[in-house]
Amino acid sequence: MPATSQTHVFLREIDENPQPGPFADAINAAEKAGTEYWGIWKILAFRENAASNLCELSHQVMFEEAPISQALRELIAAYTSSLNRCDFCMNAHAAVASHLYDSEEFVRSVLDDPDKSSLEEREKALLRFVRKLTLDSGAITEADIETLKSGGWDETSIYYAIYACALFNFYNRFVSGNGVKLVSDAAFRRLSERMARNGYTRHRPASA
Numbered sequence: 001m002p003a004t005s006q007t008h009v010f011l012r013e014i015d016e017n018p019q020p021g022p023f024a025d026a027i028n029a030a031e032k033a034g035t036e037y038w039g040i041w042k043i044l045a046f047r048e049n050a051a052s053n054l055c056e057l058s059h060q061v062m063f064e065e066a067p068i069s070q071a072l073r074e075l076i077a078a079y080t081s082s083l084n085r086c087d088f089c090m091n092a093h094a095a096v097a098s099h100l101y102d103s104e105e106f107v108r109s110v111l112d113d114p115d116k117s118s119l120e121e122r123e124k125a126l127l128r129f130v131r132k133l134t135l136d137s138g139a140i141t142e143a144d145i146e147t148l149k150s151g152g153w154d155e156t157s158i159y160y161a162i163y164a165c166a167l168f169n170f171y172n173r174f175v176s177g178n179g180v181k182l183v184s185d186a187a188f189r190r191l192s193e194r195m196a197r198n199g200y201t202r203h204r205p206a207s208a
Contacts, residue, residue: 007039010179018045021052022202036187038092039180055201061167063199067157071100072123074196075110076130076164077171082111083134086172088180093168095192122151130165 007027008015018024023045030037044051062073074097081089094111098104109117114127129144148158183191 007037007042007181008179009039009042009181010177014042014046014178018042019048021045021048023048023051026202036183038088038183038187038191040088040175043174043178043180052201052203055203058167058200061160061163066160067154068160069100070196071097072126073160073164074100075107076127076161077168078107078111079114079127080130080134080165080168081172083131084169084172084176086176088175088182089168089172091182091185091188092192092195095188096196098189099193099196122153125151126153126161130161133162133165134169 018027023041027037027041027045044055062077063070066073074093077093078090078097081087081093090111094104094107097107101107106118110119110127114124117124119127125148129148132144133140145155145158149155153161
């Protein structure tokens with residue numbers, strides 16, 4: 001299937017007016033090569049300065065060193081997206097998590113039912129918190145935090161879990177509202193490998 005058939009978004013202005021920058025360059029390179037690319041590049045390229053700031057924030061929250069692993073942060077991203085029925089983000093970040101855990105089967109088992117998966121018990125508790133934060137954020141109380149702390153999570157780890165969950169609640173709405181479409185499983189695997197290795201920003205030099 002041609003790349004462009006899957007990457008149009010709802011707003012024609014976004015399709016037709018990318019601003020010069022790394023995402024426009026990536027789109028042009030993919031279209032020239034006839035390869036699939038993620039439609040989120042379209043909505044990022046439309047406002048390049050905003051994209052730079054958003055991707056830098058995402059890079060710091062999701063990729064840089066933190067007390068919870070990059071793999072677990074990506075699992076939170078995929079799980080949050082599954083709760084919001086954002087298939088693009090769920091599949092993209094499940095693919096990133098699969099690279100980091102080196103197991104697609106494990107990641108899918110978590111998304112199907114965290115409590116029945118082989119996650120550690122304290123990680124299951126963290127995902128239960130993520131579920132509540134996503135589906136009923138107004139019901140979060142200090143008691144929810146104390147439950148996590150009693151299960152072995154320190155406050156900085158909880159902070160990163162909240163940040164990752166909140167960030168992907170934003171991304172899910174940003175992506176779904178703009179009509180970003182799925183790509184093939186092969187494209188998800190190929191593009192997510194780069195994200196697992198290099199992170200979220202194209203405004204920094206990539207790793208070899």
